[in-house]
Amino acid sequence: MSFQLTASDLLWMESMNMKCQEKGCEKEAIECHYSKVEEDELHEYTEYYCEEHAVIHGYCKNCGTFAAIYTCFDKSGFCAFCKSDTQID
């Protein structure tokens, strides 16, 4: 699946203003994805967390990919891909 975001799409997304789903947290959220195999089927899940809570729950705070399964995921909060992309030390 491929699609192109138009300016109006971006405006619409901004107006959505997703909030972090952590109880009591009012920060703007990023979309977090993870998938796991259940009963031989791959299920994809989407959760919404702010940067801070995304990392706590094991997601990359940049792209929202579930990264806690990778040993290189640490408190910097970036997955291996984003880390090499941003060159943060």
Ligand SMILES: [Zn+2]
């Ligand atoms: Zn939060």
Ligand SMILES: [Zn+2]
């Ligand atoms: Zn990432």
